[in-house]
Amino acid sequence: MKNRWRILENKIFVRWLSISAILTMVLLLMFFLTLLVSSWPAIKANGFSFLWSKNWDPVNSHFGMLPFLIGTLITSFLALLISAPFSIAAALFLGEFYPKGVIPNIFRNVIDLLAAIPSVVYGFWGLYTIAPLISHLQQKMHLQASGLGIFTASIVLSIMLIPYSVSLIRQVISMTPTPLKEAAYALGSTRREVITKVIIPSNISGISAGFLLSLGRALGETMAVTILIGNAPELPHSIFSPSYTMASVIANEFTEAVDEIHTGSLIEIGLLLFVVTTIINLIGRLIIKRAIA
């Protein structure tokens, strides 16, 4: 009797493990289907011009997401561009210059602290430190000085990306085969030459993947950007203009949207975010796995 129970118990357990694993995959599929089904009325109503129409007008039920698309892309790429030199330098410092020891370990933990600060706190902090600085700058350039806009959001976003890209790139860099480096040193190369001519070229795909994954994170970042970007649903004139991102328009309008097409259009934006970040993650993980395996 007891034996029978033990066999049954074991069977249930093994079955449950497989079910839980399959559920994770099903979850992802369900996400996609839910977003697709819920936004279907809007997809039909909006047509393809949704992607390039620049007019977002819920009152007249006309929806075009170009301002959000442009806002998201500029903000994310600018943030990536600002953070890139810092991330590469810190990754080199921790992965190549000083891979072991107490001090680099402390450095790594300190940089990881950046990941511990919640997005909304970054936004709040940026609102009271970066935004006044930018507003000051705008005044000097005789622009409208609100301090809120693409540039402000990008600066704060770039800080948020640093811990993420540093840890990815550091892993990639530290996987460089030692004989390769030693060969370069033995030929009389300086450290700069080893880094710029051996380490970076031989890891270029892994480093790009690190930035790609950071980009995926930047695209979906919501709270900090919503607080700082100025929320203006129009095409930006310069990097100082207020703008709007895909994630922040969802955050701001989703609970207020009443008619089906408006809600559906917001879900359609969510679907697009989902698809883009999924593709970015698939490609990025694939390259990273190959680079550090």
Added chain:
Amino acid sequence: MTPFDTRGLKRRRFKDKIFTSIVWGLTFSCLLVVFIILFYIFKKGIGSINWALFTQGPKPVGELGGGISNAIVGSLMVVVVAALFAIPMGVSVGIYLADNRGKKWAERVAIAVDVLQGIPSIVIGIVIYIWIVKPVGSFSSLSGSVALAIMMLPPIIKNTEETLVLIPNTLKEASLGLGASYFKTTMKILLPTGIGGIFGGCIIGIARITGEVAPLLFTAFGNPAMVKSIFKPVDTVPKVIFAYASSPYDDWRRIAWGGSLILVVFIILLNAIIKLFERKWKVQF
């Protein structure tokens, strides 16, 4: 002419020095930014920390004082319920992945976990809104917990898998050889041996979701009253910070800074616990 032309060498050495100092400079500015941000949050927040912040709810507009006790309770409630959902599920998937390494399905599941980790949190909020809030007809703390549970899964799964893979097969074989079932071996040998790493993964998950607002905007929503039911909308600390951050009232902003400090200190403490666990309980053979 000297036998060696040292000018080229000098120039290369000089370039190397410049390069090294740039790397140092940029790395140090990263560290500086960390300290600037933390110092600013601390400076702004420390003045707002008082007893009322923890014990009182929000006051009506115009009245000074009040606190975020409802949001602190709400945050704890949402996060604890999320952890109750996510930990059993995440550990199960982790065990599955560790035991089926290299098999086709396990690889697919691992990719799914990676993709899940990269989904923007706001999208998770939308989906849970469609799944739970819309059919039920009201925002609820429970729906927020479900959204956060999904965000918690990837770190738990990954840490469980990575920890269990480190445990030597001999240990497992000894247990199976004594006649213990696979279930008993997992429960009594593998999980207790890897408890440090698994627990670490759970804490990483909790640290990841405690500061989240985006998935809660359309699920837990917000509620100025003290709530004790998981079926009602509820305020959370990050949500209050978001609501108060750009408000015109000084007193609300003061409360938001207090909330930010509490949140950041809490998450940093969690991170410290993780580091401690990593050092003390790491699987080593």
